[in-house]
Amino acid sequence: MTVEPTVVVGKEGRRYPERPIIGVLAIVMRGDRVLLVRRANPPMLGRWGFPGGVLELGETVAQGAMRELEEETGVKAEAAGPLTVIDTIDRDRERRVRYHYTLVAVIGHWQSGEGIAGDDADEVAWLTRAEIVEQGLPTAPALLPLLDLARSRGYFEHTAF
Numbered sequence: 001m002t003v004e005p006t007v008v009v010g011k012e013g014r015r016y017p018e019r020p021i022i023g024v025l026a027i028v029m030r031g032d033r034v035l036l037v038r039r040a041n042p043p044m045l046g047r048w049g050f051p052g053g054v055l056e057l058g059e060t061v062a063q064g065a066m067r068e069l070e071e072e073t074g075v076k077a078e079a080a081g082p083l084t085v086i087d088t089i090d091r092d093r094e095r096r097v098r099y100h101y102t103l104v105a106v107i108g109h110w111q112s113g114e115g116i117a118g119d120d121a122d123e124v125a126w127l128t129r130a131e132i133v134e135q136g137l138p139t140a141p142a143l144l145p146l147l148d149l150a151r152s153r154g155y156f157e158h159t160a161f
Helices: 061-073 129-134 143-152
Strands: 021-030 033-039 052-054 076-091 097-112 121-127
Touching: 021 061, 021 076, 021 143, 033 061, 052 061, 061 076, 061 097, 061 121, 076 143, 121 129, 129 143
Parallel strands: 021 097
Antiparallel strands: 021 033, 021 052, 033 121, 076 097
16 A cells, blocks of 8 residues: 655645745736735745745646735736746755745736735835835845846836836
8 A cells, every 4th residue: 555645735834844845926016116025924024025825736826826916915916927936945054954945936917906914914015126225125035136037028118116
């Protein structure tokens, strides 16, 4: 008899995982402002980043990113496609992997909603790139590089962030 391994999907099971966890990020612009959330939970507690979370079984990357966007902010957007894939690996003092996420950043075209903190977000804000930098906001390491990549690929050509 073959026994399938148990995969723990809950938030506690995300610490010290046996394998990378697939996550999704929603990058949504409105005019010259990008929608950001301040994280309410580890691993990026207190840092500003894009709405996102763990991909659920049976959903596509686009569906997952737009679901997480709505759960965390109440904002609705239409997925335009993936921007890139990044790895986030956090190690403890003994160099063991505490968190390992493979994140797919998805561009979303804003449809409705102003943004209200919900689910895993402490705060929601529409900010320009300049405001993020000038205010010295603590951000996820990939935030500004992802914004710059999206702009360089023409996703937000009409904006001046």
